[in-house]
Amino acid sequence: MPRAQIVAAALELVDADGADDFSLRSLARRLNSSTATLYRHFSGKEDLLVQVAELVLGEVRSHLPDEVDRGSWREELVATADALYLTFEEHPHTASLLGNSVALGQNGLVLRELVLGSLINHGFSPEIASKAYTSIAHYVIGFCGQLGGSDSSAGAEGRSLRKYFAGLDPVRYPATVSSASFLPTSLRDEFRSGLDLLLDGLSLRAHAGSTTA
Amino acid sequence: MPRAQIVAAALELVDADGADDFSLRSLARRLNSSTATLYRHFSGKEDLLVQVAELVLGEVRSHLPDEVDRGSWREELVATADALYLTFEEHPHTASLLGNSVALGQNGLVLRELVLGSLINHGFSPEIASKAYTSIAHYVIGFCGQLGGSDSSAGAEGRSLRKYFAGLDPVRYPATVSSASFLPTSLRDEFRSGLDLLLDGLSLRAHAGSTTA
DNA sequence: ACCTGAACACCGTTCAAGT
DNA sequence: ACCTGAACACCGTTCAAGT
Numbered sequence: 001m002p003r004a005q006i007v008a009a010a011l012e013l014v015d016a017d018g019a020d021d022f023s024l025r026s027l028a029r030r031l032n033s034s035t036a037t038l039y040r041h042f043s044g045k046e047d048l049l050v051q052v053a054e055l056v057l058g059e060v061r062s063h064l065p066d067e068v069d070r071g072s073w074r075e076e077l078v079a080t081a082d083a084l085y086l087t088f089e090e091h092p093h094t095a096s097l098l099g100n101s102v103a104l105g106q107n108g109l110v111l112r113e114l115v116l117g118s119l120i121n122h123g124f125s126p127e128i129a130s131k132a133y134t135s136i137a138h139y140v141i142g143f144c145g146q147l148g149g150s151d152s153s154a155g156a157e158g159r160s161l162r163k164y165f166a167g168l169d170p171v172r173y174p175a176t177v178s179s180a181s182f183l184p185t186s187l188r189d190e191f192r193s194g195l196d197l198l199l200d201g202l203s204l205r206a207h208a209g210s211t212t213a
Numbered sequence: 214m215p216r217a218q219i220v221a222a223a224l225e226l227v228d229a230d231g232a233d234d235f236s237l238r239s240l241a242r243r244l245n246s247s248t249a250t251l252y253r254h255f256s257g258k259e260d261l262l263v264q265v266a267e268l269v270l271g272e273v274r275s276h277l278p279d280e281v282d283r284g285s286w287r288e289e290l291v292a293t294a295d296a297l298y299l300t301f302e303e304h305p306h307t308a309s310l311l312g313n314s315v316a317l318g319q320n321g322l323v324l325r326e327l328v329l330g331s332l333i334n335h336g337f338s339p340e341i342a343s344k345a346y347t348s349i350a351h352y353v354i355g356f357c358g359q360l361g362g363s364d365s366s367a368g369a370e371g372r373s374l375r376k377y378f379a380g381l382d383p384v385r386y387p388a389t390v391s392s393a394s395f396l397p398t399s400l401r402d403e404f405r406s407g408l409d410l411l412l413d414g415l416s417l418r419a420h421a422g423s424t425t426a
Numbered sequence: 427a428c429c430t431g432a433a434c435a436c437c438g439t440t441c442a443a444g445t
Numbered sequence: 446a447c448c449t450g451a452a453c454a455c456c457g458t459t460c461a462a463g464t
Contacts, residue, residue: 023455025455025456025457033430035458036459039457040429044457044458045458109389112386113386113387116388116389116392117388120391127395130392130396131403134403134406135406138407139352139355140355141358142351142352142355143351145354146351172326173322173325174326174330175329175330175332175333175342176326176329178333178339179343179346181339182339190344190347194351197348197411197414197415197418198348200413200417201410201415204413205413237439246449248439249441249448249450250447250449253448258439428464430464431461431463432460433458434459435457436456437454437456438453438454439452439454440453441449441450442451443450445446445448445449
């Protein structure tokens with residue numbers, strides 16, 4: 001029983017039932033094996049789920065254009081962030097698995113190197129690049145964590161949220177009510193809006209001449 | 214047995230043992246009661262933990278200066294974000310409880326109204342204010358989720374992370390290695406750096422005349 | 427060597443029975 | 446009315462015993 005096959009089956013179960021309903025027993029059942037056998041490959045449930053997260057991070061590359069290092073720093077960052085978003089959109093229940101620790105596995109490191117390299121190549125100092133990476137990473141992870149929530153299929157949640165905010169007491173919540181109609185049409189749009197805000201901030205730190213290169 | 218007392222005891226247990234080790238049975242034991250009794254006040258474990266999150270959000274106000282609406286929009290936003298950070302620093306294991314759903318309870322709504330109101334009062338359009346709020350909220354929640362991770366007492370994690378990155382293969386990870394020395398001295402510094410980036414981006418959207426008011 | 431049934435010490439949730 | 450012991454259907458983890 002190869003390790004990779006166990007992890008792949010675990011990901012399928014998490015995708016289908018959510019991380020909460022995933023259990024070693026259900027995984028063993030699916031593999032026609034026993035839970036005790038799983039302990040021959042993993043130190044425990046948490047170890048296994050870390051490998052699942054690593055597998056998902058490995059899919060990010062497939063959402064990246066072939067030649068990433070061909071645009072401006074901004075295009076490259078947007079492409080990478082989008083790839084992460086698309087990946088977690090496909091595996092919504094796995095974003096929470098990254099929760100802690102900024103992905104120190106192989107694939108997490110590769111992504112970090114990719115982004116830091118892009119920024120440094122375009123003239124940012126390692127210090128700014130490092131800060132920018134951490135901010136973007138936290139933003140993306142925090143955001144994708146929302147993907148696991150209740151039926152978030154293309155704005156269904158957005159519409160009901162709009163109604164909820166619009167129906168609040170306008171005396172107690174004037175700003176919230178007046179902003180209700182501007183709630184995102186989709187999580188994807190919201191993701192891009194926030195990312196733009198971050199990147200605009202970063203552009204103020206760009207060396208002269210690097211802002212548009 | 215008042216509801217508030219149960220929630221307060223639950224928060225103490227989560228603070229002490231972490232959200233993973235918290236169980237209804239341990240809570241019942243601590244209250245010299247039985248788990249069945251808890252179901253007279255809450256529909257289940259999840260309901261109870263939502264109330265715990267709500268209790269924590271209620272503590273944010275105590276970290277805010279008495280007169281919040283006295284500074285620039287930037288000062289007000291930094292104060293609010295800092296208050297959130299300080300709150301979750303005191304209850305590190307509770308940040309993950311907010312995970313999904315952008316805090317729709319009473320205290321979450323009050324915070325939202327506070328921030329949206331501040332931005333709109335300072336000349337931002339409801340549309341920009343709404344986008345900014347969501348971005349900042351995701352950033353803060355995503356960031357505070359890290360607080361629950363392994364012993365993160367004042368840079369201990371930062372130092373070991375620096376060593377880890379500095380020790381990587383410089384051929385495969387040149388940018389990561391060269392940035393290693395710029396890793397945050399503390400999570401708090403990192404938090405402020407990323408927030409500055411976001412707010413710089415927001416400042417580009419400020420109406421002329423509002424940028425420094 | 428590789429696997430597994432069964433056990434251990436837990437869970438969340440429910441309900442008949444107690445006061 | 447308000448509470449609870451005990452049961453039910455699960456967990457993750459371990460280990461002696463099987464092939």
